[in-house]
Amino acid sequence: MSLDWIEPAERIQTLPTYVFAHLDELKAKERKKGQDLIDLGMGNPDGATPEPVVEAAIAALRNPDNHGYPPFEGTPSFRRAITDWYRRRYGVLLNPETEALPLLGSKEGLAHLAMAYVNPGDFVLVPSPAYPAHFRGPMLAGGKVHSLVLKPENNWLIDLAAIPDTIAQQAKILYFNYPSNPTAATAPREFFQDIVAFARKHEIILVHDLCYAELAFDDYKPTSLLEIPGAKEIGVEFHTLSKTYNMAGWRVGFVVGNSQIIKGLGTLKTNLDYGLFSVLQVAGEAALQLSDKYLQQVQQRYRTRRDFLIQGLAQLGWDVPKTRATMYLWVKCPPGIGSTEFVLDVLQKTGVVFTPGNAFGPGGEGYVRISLIQDCDRLQEVIRRFKQAGICYQSEVMAF
Numbered sequence: 001m002s003l004d005w006i007e008p009a010e011r012i013q014t015l016p017t018y019v020f021a022h023l024d025e026l027k028a029k030e031r032k033k034g035q036d037l038i039d040l041g042m043g044n045p046d047g048a049t050p051e052p053v054v055e056a057a058i059a060a061l062r063n064p065d066n067h068g069y070p071p072f073e074g075t076p077s078f079r080r081a082i083t084d085w086y087r088r089r090y091g092v093l094l095n096p097e098t099e100a101l102p103l104l105g106s107k108e109g110l111a112h113l114a115m116a117y118v119n120p121g122d123f124v125l126v127p128s129p130a131y132p133a134h135f136r137g138p139m140l141a142g143g144k145v146h147s148l149v150l151k152p153e154n155n156w157l158i159d160l161a162a163i164p165d166t167i168a169q170q171a172k173i174l175y176f177n178y179p180s181n182p183t184a185a186t187a188p189r190e191f192f193q194d195i196v197a198f199a200r201k202h203e204i205i206l207v208h209d210l211c212y213a214e215l216a217f218d219d220y221k222p223t224s225l226l227e228i229p230g231a232k233e234i235g236v237e238f239h240t241l242s243k244t245y246n247m248a249g250w251r252v253g254f255v256v257g258n259s260q261i262i263k264g265l266g267t268l269k270t271n272l273d274y275g276l277f278s279v280l281q282v283a284g285e286a287a288l289q290l291s292d293k294y295l296q297q298v299q300q301r302y303r304t305r306r307d308f309l310i311q312g313l314a315q316l317g318w319d320v321p322k323t324r325a326t327m328y329l330w331v332k333c334p335p336g337i338g339s340t341e342f343v344l345d346v347l348q349k350t351g352v353v354f355t356p357g358n359a360f361g362p363g364g365e366g367y368v369r370i371s372l373i374q375d376c377d378r379l380q381e382v383i384r385r386f387k388q389a390g391i392c393y394q395s396e397v398m399a400f
């Protein structure tokens with residue numbers, strides 16, 4: 001029995017369903033039928049958290065000093081580890097007391113930032129496709145999301161010149177993310193300079209999600225927003241330990257940059273949470289201090305899978321460009337088939353799970369995102385099943 005007066009607030013009801021939740025239902029259905037699923041849907045790394053991180057967490061867990069409420073703003077030690085990492089990695093100097101804030105995973109901070117700064121009706125500029133928290137956070141805050149539609153012919157970069165002046169003048173925040181989830185696109189340094197100039201000119205808070213700072217290949221080094229002169233006056237940058245360090249379940253992230261912007265987010269958060277469990281902050285510190293050898297191993301793992309799958313898809317008619325970063329391939333649907341339809345068809349015929357591109361906004365229609373979260377033997381099985389089911393890129397040979 002359901003009671004019709006128990007209704008979620010409009011801000012929940014107007015949100016489109018979270019696609020991953022819907023996919024979970026369909027996956028469960030297939031599994032029930034006995035299908036051996038190969039799940040390349042979510043961005044959930046398959047490896048174990050590095051041993052030194054686990055050891056640091058166990059030791060910290062045994063210390064009762066860590067069992068109480070943590071300091072709201074994070075432990076001094078973790079905040080310093082964050083700013084030290086920035087100095088080492090990018091040559092960027094930050095004040096650990098005011099310019100770094102640990103988060104309960106970066107998704108939490110990305111969404112709450114909108115709540116801290118967006119009034120109902122304010123415009124927020126968000127690429128389409130984008131990581132869902134970048135537009136769902138602003139929607140929950142009552143903001144008006146203005147989509148910046150990304151196009152393959154522009155290498156999935158935001159076309160700043162295409163943003164109408166009237167919109168830019170009213171915009172409160174611009175979210176962006178390179179290396180990008182879902183498109184795997186990377187942005188040149190000049191693009192970062194342009195977007196900083198744009199945000200400064202129109203007085204827009206610039207939010208960069210640098211989730212894939214370390215998952216880059218072939219000597220490519222992603223740019224930090226804060227490397228750009230003047231960026232810290234208007235911007236913040238989010239990070240997560242989920243991907244690089246296989247710590248998705250631990251929920252550790254952080255934000256750095258403009259102290260005023262961070263302060264507003266911190267104020268909101270003191271009303272919602274008590275900060276990150278101190279044990280996790282010790283673990284986060286250990287992760288940020290891991291040697292380059294660990295990073296090289298992770299990069300090698302994703303690079304090998306990338307090359308393997310690109311080659312396999314090539315045998316089926318797909319021409320997928322070599323990505324320089326992230327743990328994803330962004331792959332065109334066969335001509336004449338929409339993202340959702342293609343994902344469902346692939347799931348039913350082969351038990352392989354992709355994410356439909358439109359889960360990341362209408363700009364992702366016509367594409368699917370494939371996460372490189374299984375080893376090559378499973379990726380080989382994906383290609384084998386595709387061949388068997390006759391799924392390929394050429395429309396005329398397709399079994400649809």
Ligand SMILES: *Cc1c(COP(=O)(O)O)cnc(C)c1O
Pocket residue numbers: 043104105106107108131177181209211239240241242243248251252253
């Ligand atoms: C995975 C991902 C996140 C989420 O990170 P958490 O710290 O696990 O919340 C944020 N942004 C992007 C672009 C991601 O791909």
